[in-house]
Amino acid sequence: MLIEAVLGDITTQDVDVIVNAANSSLLGGGGVDGAIHAAAGPGLLAACHELRATTLPDGLPVGDAVVTPGFDLTARWVIHTVGPNRHRGETDPVLLSSCFARPLELAVGLDAASIAFPAVSAGVYGWAVEDVARIAVGTVRVWQEGTEAGWTPGHPRPHGIEVVRFVLFSQNALDAFRSELDRA
Template sequence: MQIQAVRGDITREAVDAIVNAANSSLLGGGGVDGAIHAAAGPELLAECRELRRTRLPDGLPVGEAVTTGAGNLPCRWVIHTVGPNAHRGQTDPALLRACFAHSLDEAARVGARTVAMPAVSAGVYGWAAQDVARVAVEAVRSWFGEVDLVRFVLFSPAVLATFEGELNGTPGHAPP
């Protein structure tokens, strides 16, 4: 599997699936979640509402993942995962690792061979970018399945540098 880190807008990625750093309601929010819902259009929200009505009446649990169509996005699927919120005391790296592993499980389940992922939990959920990069890269490298490419798509130069450092084996040498 090839693993990349790029600076960009995940809603513009021409891959099979993108990962959404969702909140448990699946009904949109801020940051990556809000951008994905806005770019995907009303079809995505309708699918998420149906998931809540049928399979996930209490919302998506932290660390789990679920797949929907992508609406108007250039990808085929959106894989929603709920990252742990450090501000709420959710600081177990295993929960964060589960987000990346379960997202890849979902990608394999639907047949996605190329996947774009954000830095789940590194924004308003309060995790340090260095911790997210370390856990994410380790989770992806240790995952076994039928995915050819994982591209970490990162919004800021500092977070990109942190992921690049982790991928290149020089963690801690990138800006925080």
């Protein structure tokens, strides 16, 4: 499995799944969330309204994730996850880790081969990008090791995900993620 970090716009990535750093309302917002909603078109907001009216009347809990179609995006699916907000006292790294692990689990259920993540909780949610990079990369590596235990080269991978891409919004974020990826 290739794990990489790139500078760019997550909404234009040619992947099966993009992960949205959503708020618990799922009804759009600023930053990555606003960009994904804008690029996906009105179908995404309608799908999120439907989730709120049915399975998530209280919103999506911090650390959890839910799938919608990608609508006008190149990606077939959007997996929304709610990162912990340090400004609200949500400082548990386990919650942040779950924002990377849960989307991977859901992507496997979609039979996805590629997934793109933003730096969930970095920026307006107050987490230092270096902490997000360490937790994100570490979570993906632990998930990869756990799902590939017993995998024999030459046989299909047990999960089907071939590419995990971190799509970063700034050079500083890219440097933080690349630094973590360079660690053995």
